[in-house]
Amino acid sequence: MKQKRRKLVAFLAMFIVLLTSSQLGIAKEWDFEPIDDVNKAWEIKFNIPLDGSSLTTDSVYILDGKGKHPVTLQLTGNGNTVQVSPKVPYEVGKQYMLMITGAVRANEGKALKTSVEVPFRVVNPTEKIIAVQSLTSGYLTTLTVTGSPDVHKVKVGTEEMRYKGNNRYQATLFDAKPGSTVTIYAYDESGKSLGTKQHKYE
Template sequence: MKRSFIPLLIICLLMAGAVPAGAASIPAGFDSWPLQGTTDAKKVWTIKFSLPLDSNSVNRSNIYVTDDSNRSVSTSLVRSADGTSVQVKPSSAYTVGKKYWLFISGGLTAANGKNALAQPIAAPFLVAEENSKIIQISASHSPLLTSFTVLTSADVFSVKINSKNMIYQGNNTYTLGMTGLKTGGTVTVYAYDSKGKCLKNQKYTIK
């Protein structure tokens, strides 16, 4: 995925998703990004900038990872030779099924002394089992409408709930609103490849 903040920055997190932020405490002033999903327990994040960074500001105070309980996760940072990108590598594999947060703080600066970000970033990501097709299903339920969000792997081409097509929102994320559903009821989510083959189906109970 790609978003720009000021001419100084283009950050590429190379993953996808869109679910509301979770339990972690987000520092004041941080822009909370949509949830990402990965099946790579040793996922290396690559952050790209349009101008070289000040090497002294590339440290674990300004770029860091926590779990969903705000516990620090050990990582190493590798700045590219030209200073325009940083890789964030976990010291050990992430735990499958857990949610983590990648934080990029306002202390990060460019080599010219200017701030590297217009706003600090908090980017959540969920580590799923290898070969997972449906990474996460979530829903917001009311008596009038149930709004579903489904996060999939990159090889999923389309998704249905029961017989209804979900709407692709980008970043491997699909949404759909449905009426007439009740708490405790179930729906079935189907994930398909580009040829219409069902890769995975999974039941979901409405809460």
């Protein structure tokens, strides 16, 4: 009778990645996560126990734009959950990147085939337009806006953005010039303006 080989699976409030062979793959960046807790501890859950010796600040860490943000790693649960806690509070308005690398291994030796990058920013909970991101490929720029729960419509200039779920709105723009500025408008359910935000294309 053949035995089924178990694959190591990681969760971070959502499905992240399969941990399979010992070979590393290309890093995968996940959706931007806005948070409002400057002391937020991230919990990364796996479906099988981890090798605790593989959990170091070189295998799981947070980048703050200048280097590594100081964190504490703790293996909890049945050895299948990693808690990443900041030693120093995050700064409001600053963007960070949670990194989970291929150096993380299960007890049976399986490792991340694909490294994981989770971008997040600490936001002011009173803001209506929480975050704006733009990604340019060739002549096309994809603009993604994250709004507060009471935002029901978002426009970039005069164009209404498409709702993508999870308080996110998106629009594809043609020939947006790097360094140019665009205005984002947020509206409530009745169409009342909730505020604006300027965004500069990178």
